[in-house]
Every structure is written in structure tokens, then in C-alpha cells.
Amino acid sequence: MPSGRRQFPRMRASVAKKAISDYKKVSSSNTGLADIMLTFVESGVWCTREYGEIDEPFYSSMESMHDRAVKFIKKEGLVQIFDDQLCDLLDKTSKMGRGFHETLSETYETYLG
Numbered sequence: 045m046p047s048g049r050r051q052f053p054r055m056r057a058s059v060a061k062k063a064i065s066d067y068k069k070v071s072s073s074n075t076g077l078a079d080i081m082l083t084f085v086e087s088g089v090w091c092t093r094e095y096g097e098i099d100e101p102f103y104s105s106m107e108s109m110h111d112r113a114v115k116f117i118k119k120e121g122l123v124q125i126f127d128d129q130l131c132d133l134l135d136k137t138s139k140m141g142r143g144f145h146e147t148l149s150e151t152y153e154t155y156l157g
Contacts, residue, residue, distance in 0.1 A: 057105045060084050064109075074120045081113035082129055089136050097141055107147045118155045130156070 064080055088106040092098060117126050130152060137145040
């Protein structure tokens with residue numbers, strides 16, 4: 045591999061999702077749960093920005109977690125706490141392909157718009 049080129053990291057969404065599930069079992073903090081769910085999506089956005097487009101299952105996983113997070117945030121009355129973070133995600137995905145930004149935007153508008 046030429047120097048200066050970064051190797052694509054090994055990402056295992058199943059491990060991250062299990063960590064979120066485990067957190068939910070041991071914590072009563074709705075704010076903490078929402079935050080860790082959004083961190084999952086933010087990590088995917090970071091990887092895309094850093095390494096370029098990934099595959100469809102990757103984006104489906106990010107979209108699914110974003111959908112769960114937005115619904116949870118709305119249900120638990122946490123919109124004021126997380127709205128800036130959600131809007132930042134939309135801003136950072138605005139030039140990403142595969143319909144990723146559009147799906148995140150649609151979810152945001154449907155539940156919080």
C-alpha cells in the first residue's frame with residue numbers, strides 16, 4: 045500500500061448494535077441511549093466522509109438506526125437536546141450518494157419537521 049493512503053477500517057455494525065442493546069439493558073438514561081444511537085450514525089457518516097462511499101447494507105444500517113433514534117427522541121421528549129446534533133448529521137450528509145441524505149432528511153421531516 046502506498047504511503048499516505050489510509051486503509052479502510054473493519055466495521056462491524058452487529059457489534060455496535062449489540063453494545064447499544066446492552067446499554068439499553070443496564071441504563072435508565074434515555075438521553076444516554078439517544079446519544080449512543082446517534083453516535084452510531086455519526087460514526088458511519090465519519091467513515092463515509094473519510095473513506096468514500098461504502099455499500100448499500102452499510103447505509104441501510106445507518107438509516108435504520110437513525111430512524112430508531114429519531115422516533116425515540118421524539119417519543120421521549122428529547123428533541124430540544126438533540127436537534128442540533130440531528131441537523132449537523134443532515135448537513136454532513138448533504139453531498140453523500142445512494143439516497144442516504146434523502147432518507148435521513150425524510151425521517152427528520154416526518155417525525156420532527
